[in-house]
Amino acid sequence: QGKFTLLRDSRTDGSFLVHHFLSFYLRAGCKVCFVALLQSFSHYSIVAQKLGVSLAAAKERGQLVFLEGLKSCLDLLFGEEEQPGQPSPLQFLSGSSCDLRALFDFVRVSLSAPAGDSWKGPVLLVDDLSVLLSLGAAPVAVLDFIHYCRVCVCCQLKGNVVVLVHSNEDSEDEENELLVNSLCHHSDLILWAEGLATGFCKDVHGQIKIIKRLSLRQAEQDLVQIYQYKIQDRNVTFFARGLSAAVL
Amino acid sequence: LVFTEEDKYGLYSNLLFKYFLAEGIVCGHDLFVASAKEHPDNILKELPAPLLDDSYRKDLGDEAAAVKSEDFQDSMKIAWRYQNLPKIETSPTTYTRFGHYYDVSKKMSPELCQSVKLHSFYLHEELPFEPKMKTWNMNSGYARLLQSIQRIISQEGFDGSDPQKKQRNVLRIGIQSLGSILWGDDVCCSDAPEDPQSLTKFLYVLRGLLRKSLSACIITVPAHLIQNKAIMERVTNLSDVVVGLESFIGSERETNPLYKDYHGLVHVHQIPQLNSLICDVSDTKDLAFRLKRKQFTIE
Numbered sequence: 001q002g003k004f005t006l007l008r009d010s011r012t013d014g015s016f017l018v019h020h021f022l023s024f025y026l027r028a029g030c031k032v033c034f035v036a037l038l039q040s041f042s043h044y045s046i047v048a049q050k051l052g053v054s055l056a057a058a059k060e061r062g063q064l065v066f067l068e069g070l071k072s073c074l075d076l077l078f079g080e081e082e083q084p085g086q087p088s089p090l091q092f093l094s095g096s097s098c099d100l101r102a103l104f105d106f107v108r109v110s111l112s113a114p115a116g117d118s119w120k121g122p123v124l125l126v127d128d129l130s131v132l133l134s135l136g137a138a139p140v141a142v143l144d145f146i147h148y149c150r151v152c153v154c155c156q157l158k159g160n161v162v163v164l165v166h167s168n169e170d171s172e173d174e175e176n177e178l179l180v181n182s183l184c185h186h187s188d189l190i191l192w193a194e195g196l197a198t199g200f201c202k203d204v205h206g207q208i209k210i211i212k213r214l215s216l217r218q219a220e221q222d223l224v225q226i227y228q229y230k231i232q233d234r235n236v237t238f239f240a241r242g243l244s245a246a247v248l
Numbered sequence: 249l250v251f252t253e254e255d256k257y258g259l260y261s262n263l264l265f266k267y268f269l270a271e272g273i274v275c276g277h278d279l280f281v282a283s284a285k286e287h288p289d290n291i292l293k294e295l296p297a298p299l300l301d302d303s304y305r306k307d308l309g310d311e312a313a314a315v316k317s318e319d320f321q322d323s324m325k326i327a328w329r330y331q332n333l334p335k336i337e338t339s340p341t342t343y344t345r346f347g348h349y350y351d352v353s354k355k356m357s358p359e360l361c362q363s364v365k366l367h368s369f370y371l372h373e374e375l376p377f378e379p380k381m382k383t384w385n386m387n388s389g390y391a392r393l394l395q396s397i398q399r400i401i402s403q404e405g406f407d408g409s410d411p412q413k414k415q416r417n418v419l420r421i422g423i424q425s426l427g428s429i430l431w432g433d434d435v436c437c438s439d440a441p442e443d444p445q446s447l448t449k450f451l452y453v454l455r456g457l458l459r460k461s462l463s464a465c466i467i468t469v470p471a472h473l474i475q476n477k478a479i480m481e482r483v484t485n486l487s488d489v490v491v492g493l494e495s496f497i498g499s500e501r502e503t504n505p506l507y508k509d510y511h512g513l514v515h516v517h518q519i520p521q522l523n524s525l526i527c528d529v530s531d532t533k534d535l536a537f538r539l540k541r542k543q544f545t546i547e
């Protein structure tokens with residue numbers, strides 16, 4: 001509880017980790033606030049169904065609060081004048097404010113449990129943070145947003161935060177690299193999915209590095225484990241390096 | 249959202265663009281063509297003619313049964329995935345196999361062109377940005393284009409907003425040379441553009457519009473002119489498909505014996521991963537193209 005997990009991908013798509021955490025926490029009975037910036041609700045819903053969870057049902061019983069970024073953005077830009085009491089979570093897009101306060105308020109309100117709420121620990125899931133930079137948010141604003149979320153969700157509400165970011169080894173996107181490096185330093189657990197250095201392979205889709213921070217002060221004490229993985233239609237298989245089923 | 253990086257002189261990407269539009273006409277989809285360079289009417293006059301085939305569809309019943317169940321959020325995002333058409337084709341052109349073939353040396357007849365509804369957006373003929381629109385914080389050319397697309401989607405019912413409309417159709421959107429200076433964006437000319445986020449914001453909003461309607465879009469961009477690589481990384485993240493065309497014209501590869509049968513390379517930077525956990529499963533990633541007198545082939 002109270003943990004900040006960073007999902008990171010390089011040279012490959014790490015969204016399978018997001019799908020995993022979403023269905024994992026829902027099945028565990030947690031209240032989840034999912035900020036889905038890049039894909040539609042039906043995309044996640046269809047994959048979740050393959051993993052055995054119904055997002056629509058979770059939404060209905062109040063266990064899942066789903067922010068569909070794409071839809072919210074369209075509502076903001078093409079919709080009617082917004083009501084004063086209900087600012088759009090993506091308000092920073094229209095330039096009226098340059099911070100992500102509205103987005104944070106949305107998260108805070110979604111996860112603050114009303115009396116009588118029987119869900120176990122709250123969870124904030126974000127897919128993916130790098131998009132906010134593409135939409136004009138400054139890296140500092142994004143880091144502030146994450147900081148506020150941590151304080152609220154991890155410390156005050158004793159919940160967990162899981163965030164996905166993209167990064168590339170030779171990336172020229174300095175703002176993104178700044179964001180990713182900063183988040184790495186503040187994470188309790190980092191799951192880093194990387195495409196193979198040798199290039200595309202049918203049987204091994206990539207490698208995942210699991211970094212557990214034992215102490216936030218000394219990086220040498222981190223526990224690092226590396227596995228390779230292959231993604232299938234309904235699950236992901238992990239194996240030790242060089243021991244994929246195709247090789248054995 | 250198909251994002252195509254143009255080859256240096258735009259010859260081959262233009263061809264791909266026209267194929268996309270031509271396929272739309274043959275399938276009976278509505279078209280929306282946007283450009284700041286060439287008037288859309290001129291683009292539409294230059295589409296390749298389809299090769300008519302005498303063999304008919306095996307069974308009309310099969311086609312009807314393959315129709316997807318209603319779900320407006322399951323919109324079509326990929327350029328070549330359009331086989332589940334709800335409308336029964338009554339025109340003389342028929343389906344033989346997946347997609348159609350075209351003769352590049354002949355032009356599509358005007359009658360066939362007019363058989364579908366055509367919407368166009370030519371930046372220099374559009375009215376200036378309306379002041380009463382909310383501040384969008386985006387390049388005004390892009391903002392006008394988005395408004396135009398949204399208006400067509402909503403008016404013509406591509407987003408399911410008109411329950412009276414029984415026959416649902418697909419809207420094919422083609423945007424030519426986005427990001428070029430003609431759109432008022434300096435992202436292709438300068439290393440430190442004035443408004444680097446306009447292009448990415450545009451793509452995000454466009455993605456939203458595509459996801460909530462029955463439409464697919466192809467965009468061509470003179471990516472070789474964009475010096476700021478960070479922008480290209482972000483753009484790749486925001487698109488479903490990213491394909492780059494590299495022509496051999498004027499490059500040392502033109503005389504390389506390995507490539508003597510081809511005119512250029514096709515780089516597939518990204519393929520869509522929608523509604524599924526599985527990622528890239530293609531067998532090969534080394535593709536090249538060639539343009540013969542009648543046909544453009546990728547192998």
